[in-house]
Amino acid sequence: MSAPDIAKDLRERFEPGAAEPLIFELGHPGRANTYFPDGRALEEFLPASALREELPLPDNSELEVVRHFTRLSQRNFSIDTGFYPLGSCTMKYNPRVNDTMANLPGFRDLHPFAPDALAQGALGVMYDLERYLCAIFGMAQFSLNPAAGAHAELAALLIAKAYFARKGEGTQRTTVIVPDTAHGTNPASAAMVGYKVISLKSDERGRVGLGALKEVLGDDTAVCMMTNPNTLGLFEDHIKEIADAVHAAGGLMYYDGANANALMGNARPGDMGFDLMHLNTHKTFSIPHGGGGAGHGPVGVAAHLVEFLPTPVVRKDGETFALDFDRPDSIGPMRSFWSNFAHAVRALTYIRANGGNGLTKVSQLAVLNANYVRAKVRDFLHTPYDETCRHEFVASAQDLKRETGVRALDIAKALLDHGFHAPTVYFPLLVPECLMIEPTETESKETLDAFVAVLREIVETAKSDAQALLDAPVTTQVGRIDETRAARQPDLRWTLPA
Amino acid sequence: MYTPHTAADIREMLDVVGVASLDDLVRVPDSVALRTPLEVPPGLPEIELQQTISAYANRNDAVRYTSFLGAGSYRHYVPPVVPAIAMRGEFLTAYTPYQAEVSQGYLQAIYEWQSYICLLTGMDLANASVYDGATALAEGAIMAVNATGRRAILVSAAVHPNYRAVLRTYARGLELDVEELPVAAGGTTDLASLEARLADKRFAAFVVQNPNFFGAIDTPPEAARQAIEASGTVAIGVTAEAMALGALATPASWGAHIAVGEGQSFGVAMAYGGPYVGFIAANKEHMRRIPGRLVGRSLDVHGKSAYTLTLQAREQHIRREKATSNICTNQAHCALCATVYLAAVGAEGLRRCATLNVERAHALAEAVTAVPGFTRRFSAPVFNEVAIRVPLGSSAATILDALQSREILGGVNLGRWYGDLADTILMNATELTTNADIAKLSGALAAIVKEHNLVRA
Numbered sequence: 015m016s017a018p019d020i021a022k023d024l025r026e027r028f029e030p031g032a033a034e035p036l037i038f039e040l041g042h043p044g045r046a047n048t049y050f051p052d053g054r055a056l057e058e059f060l061p062a063s064a065l066r067e068e069l070p071l072p073d074n075s076e077l078e079v080v081r082h083f084t085r086l087s088q089r090n091f092s093i094d095t096g097f098y099p100l101g102s103c104t105m106k107y108n109p110r111v112n113d114t115m116a117n118l119p120g121f122r123d124l125h126p127f128a129p130d131a132l133a134q135g136a137l138g139v140m141y142d143l144e145r146y147l148c149a150i151f152g153m154a155q156f157s158l159n160p161a162a163g164a165h166a167e168l169a170a171l172l173i174a175k176a177y178f179a180r181k182g183e184g185t186q187r188t189t190v191i192v193p194d195t196a197h198g199t200n201p202a203s204a205a206m207v208g209y210k211v212i213s214l215k216s217d218e219r220g221r222v223g224l225g226a227l228k229e230v231l232g233d234d235t236a237v238c239m240m241t242n243p244n245t246l247g248l249f250e251d252h253i254k255e256i257a258d259a260v261h262a263a264g265g266l267m268y269y270d271g272a273n274a275n276a277l278m279g280n281a282r283p284g285d286m287g288f289d290l291m292h293l294n295t296h297k298t299f300s301i302p303h304g305g306g307g308a309g310h311g312p313v314g315v316a317a318h319l320v321e322f323l324p325t326p327v328v329r330k331d332g333e334t335f336a337l338d339f340d341r342p343d344s345i346g347p348m349r350s351f352w353s354n355f356a357h358a359v360r361a362l363t364y365i366r367a368n369g370g371n372g373l374t375k376v377s378q379l380a381v382l383n384a385n386y387v388r389a390k391v392r393d394f395l396h397t398p399y400d401e402t403c404r405h406e407f408v409a410s411a412q413d414l415k416r417e418t419g420v421r422a423l424d425i426a427k428a429l430l431d432h433g434f435h436a437p438t439v440y441f442p443l444l445v446p447e448c449l450m451i452e453p454t455e456t457e458s459k460e461t462l463d464a465f466v467a468v469l470r471e472i473v474e475t476a477k478s479d480a481q482a483l484l485d486a487p488v489t490t491q492v493g494r495i496d497e498t499r500a501a502r503q504p505d506l507r508w509t510l511p512a
Numbered sequence: 513m514y515t516p517h518t519a520a521d522i523r524e525m526l527d528v529v530g531v532a533s534l535d536d537l538v539r540v541p542d543s544v545a546l547r548t549p550l551e552v553p554p555g556l557p558e559i560e561l562q563q564t565i566s567a568y569a570n571r572n573d574a575v576r577y578t579s580f581l582g583a584g585s586y587r588h589y590v591p592p593v594v595p596a597i598a599m600r601g602e603f604l605t606a607y608t609p610y611q612a613e614v615s616q617g618y619l620q621a622i623y624e625w626q627s628y629i630c631l632l633t634g635m636d637l638a639n640a641s642v643y644d645g646a647t648a649l650a651e652g653a654i655m656a657v658n659a660t661g662r663r664a665i666l667v668s669a670a671v672h673p674n675y676r677a678v679l680r681t682y683a684r685g686l687e688l689d690v691e692e693l694p695v696a697a698g699g700t701t702d703l704a705s706l707e708a709r710l711a712d713k714r715f716a717a718f719v720v721q722n723p724n725f726f727g728a729i730d731t732p733p734e735a736a737r738q739a740i741e742a743s744g745t746v747a748i749g750v751t752a753e754a755m756a757l758g759a760l761a762t763p764a765s766w767g768a769h770i771a772v773g774e775g776q777s778f779g780v781a782m783a784y785g786g787p788y789v790g791f792i793a794a795n796k797e798h799m800r801r802i803p804g805r806l807v808g809r810s811l812d813v814h815g816k817s818a819y820t821l822t823l824q825a826r827e828q829h830i831r832r833e834k835a836t837s838n839i840c841t842n843q844a845h846c847a848l849c850a851t852v853y854l855a856a857v858g859a860e861g862l863r864r865c866a867t868l869n870v871e872r873a874h875a876l877a878e879a880v881t882a883v884p885g886f887t888r889r890f891s892a893p894v895f896n897e898v899a900i901r902v903p904l905g906s907s908a909a910t911i912l913d914a915l916q917s918r919e920i921l922g923g924v925n926l927g928r929w930y931g932d933l934a935d936t937i938l939m940n941a942t943e944l945t946t947n948a949d950i951a952k953l954s955g956a957l958a959a960i961v962k963e964h965n966l967v968r969a
Contacts, residue, residue, distance in 0.1 A: 036623075051868070092602045105607060121572065126784050128572070128581070132577065136568070280546060307641075307843045347677050349644050351644070351674070351785025369552055376513070379534075381537055385531070458517075493613065493813040495818045500809075504637075
């Protein structure tokens with residue numbers, strides 16, 4: 015029944031820096047933990063034809079399981095272990111109280127089909143969070159339904175599609191305008207609703223130019239997707255005029271909330287003229303990224319789009335909350351159940367911990383930290399668009415590459431050797447050899463100073479000993495990985511030995 | 513909050529930047545500046561914060577009731593080792609493993625998840641996970657559309673109604689047709705018309721769920737398999753209750769080309785619906801069409817085995833509008849929970865647990881149908897859920913309300929989705945359902961029958 019007995023000789027495993035075997039290479043068949051009582055046999059209840067023939071999973075003692083995964087955890091970078099200046103990802107501290115609250119039995123053990131009357135607390139969480147998001151971002155209503163940012167982006171475009179269909183402009187409005195300073199998912203989301211993408215080159219100031227925009231606007235324009243501040247970390251100061259132009263052409267303005275950490279208490283997408291937006295609460299509102307998900311992506315709309323929001327939304331009747339599924343113009347549900355609810359609890363906890371003034375301060379200090387690092391980095395790396403940035407900024411290693419052969423990628427790998435995570439590299443695409451740096455507000459001046467000092471040292475090393483950087487990283491579990499081999503000879507799973 | 517800056521730090525940093533104040537630093541054009549404070553209550557110290565948020569949790573009375581709710585979200589035993597490992601900050605606070613050299617631990621865990629899903633479903637490969645079961649189905653359907661160039665999906669009405677609804681949401685975006693196959697009298701998908709409907713080769717995919725939404729074993733027989741193969745349709749097998757994979761025949765065994773499903777039952781909390789963890793597994797031929805992240809094993813520059821995200825040429829950040837999907841996260845942390853769960857329970861534990869689910873559901877069905885007037889709605893064998901018809905003249909809603917006043921959540925009212933099943937309740941039992949729970953339910957039903965005078969002697 016279990017995986018065959020293929021346990022490896024474990025002597026080498028315990029040497030420092032040794033690889034960890036796969037869980038499938040550990041254990042012995044029959045080495046089971048006693049979580050479940052014994053009982054009757056399956057065959058007493060179900061016909062043999064309905065049953066699986068084998069179940070080739072390994073049996074391990076609980077200690078072995080704990081040791082295996084603890085060892086894996088130690089081969090992993092995280093916010094808890096180091097500075098993570100990954101641009102547009104907002105790797106801020108994830109307060110532990112958020113997790114404690116999300117794991118309260120009243121939340122953790124609540125079934126999604128619990129009757130509304132017996133889930134008033136959960137519905138209250140969703141309702142209150144939704145109201146606070148509206149206050150912070152100036153939208154009429156949010157739905158907490160989408161599971162992540164890209165998912166909310168898809169929801170927003172489905173809303174746009176439904177809106178134009180109802181206006182009788184469904185077949186006419188089929189293009190989406192995406193500036194080159196927007197996020198990478200935007201074109202893929204547009205394709206999922208059958209929209210064509212027009213890429214818009216930004217101007218010499220790194221902003222959307224009104225003239226260039228007007229050239230591509232037309233009666234086929236459905237949506238203009240922007241992020242503000244954009245991925246260069248710059249505030250689109252003509253945003254109001256841009257929104258007016260898009261609206262005059264009959265299109266909708268979409269705000270990608272990935273960079274919302276720069277804005278709280280200072281400016282609101284709703285006031286800038288955006289009709290649709292999404293938020294990555296796992297960025298701005300301190301939900302742990304968990305190694306790449308689960309995310310949480312509320313989608314927000316202005317008043318004229320409320321009826322199209324995905325179902326369900328939380329309705330308040332007097333003092334009672336209810337899940338509202340009866341919304342005939344809705345685009346429908348985006349996922350199995352109502353929301354990534356545990357994350358809604360975390361986001362609400364974070365908002366209540368900070369309060370309105372605290373959130374305003376969060377954004378101010380995020381901008382301060384980014385500008386502080388920028389002001390120091392510009393001494394030794396080229397910083398195109400050299401002006402006050404918002405929560406992040408971009409530097410370019412193009413000059414360095416020309417002089418020394420050291421690329422942004424090599425700088426990224428060298429940072430790993432010094433215990434720092436790399437910035438986002440090669441994005442946005444319009445900056446060659448781009449390093450996109452977002453420190454977040456939760457980092458101290460001393461940490462930022464240490465990061466800048468290491469980055470400076472790396473740039474100096476590039477000039478004296480470029481090869482050292484081309485070989486980096488050398489202190490990590492493994493060196494640079496053969497990506498070509500990974501793609502050409504895909505090994506995507508463990509297979510039972512023949 | 514959570515900011516380390518002293519007043520002196522701020523002063524010094526502003527000087528370095530060359531700006532006089534924080535307000536000057538963040539200034540935006542007057543036309544868009546927010547002039548009023550945020551309408552959010554003042555911040556709370558942590559003690560009051562916990563009291564405030566706990567007050568919400570305390571109003572969810574449902575968690576104190578005896579529950580037979582299932583229908584896509586299941587109450588299973590979670591060994592404490594699962595959260596103990598998963599809540600380690602090294603896992604919890606990591607980002608997507610773009611820098612593979614410092615992310616080997618998570619990458620290996622996800623590679624193990626992909627392997628577990630392959631072993632459980634019998635398929636060749638699996639991705640790093642997607643949002644949940646419903647979105648896994650929608651993405652699987654898109655794979656089939658891309659593989660066949662056809663624009664219609666044929667789905668069994670016994671597939672979870674929420675999954676079908678999400679499929680329709682996605683289909684509206686891509687302008688695909690979704691058609692349904694009815695449910696036969698026994699509670700399984702009615703395949704009588706299958707061959708005829710597939711004959712014109714219009715359908716990209718045929719979708720069936722096992723166990724289906726009514727808990728019934730529902731796998732296409734050999735004849736259906738032949739019709740599917742002959743028409744070049746992609747067969748998609750849905751598993752909304754992953755625990756069943758510990759006992760039931762795999763999707764691969766009946767001929768599924770793509771297996772999708774929900775992994776919540778493997779150590780992930782019900783949490784009022786999320787986050788959960790969807791999986792997509794497929795035959796080799798679909799490798800370059802599978803959406804989302806994939807972890808592969810390769811070698812590093814020293815020839816050492818090393819893990820990395822791979823086949824990214826399929827993904828949104830490389831292919832942009834030509835990508836197979838716009839997904840850029842996976843449910844890594846939930847997939848980690850599931851991987852630790854599967855490692856801890858092992859083959860022996862999973863089979864034992866799945867068997868207990870079958871045993872408990874049969875005990876439940878036996879006890880409930882012993883109450884006068886309550887009968888099995890369908891005859892097909894079931895895994896851990898059973899559709900129960902309430903006495904003639906009553907309704908599922910009436911019975912469920914009466915149970916609720918006795919602090920019992922008796923199941924879900926199938927009339928919510930199926931007009932002809934307003935007299936039927938879908939009841940779930942798991943390894944956590946005790947004999948006392950079942951006795952409480954059947955005792956309450958007997959009392960309700962009497963009280964409402966439902967069954968004539």
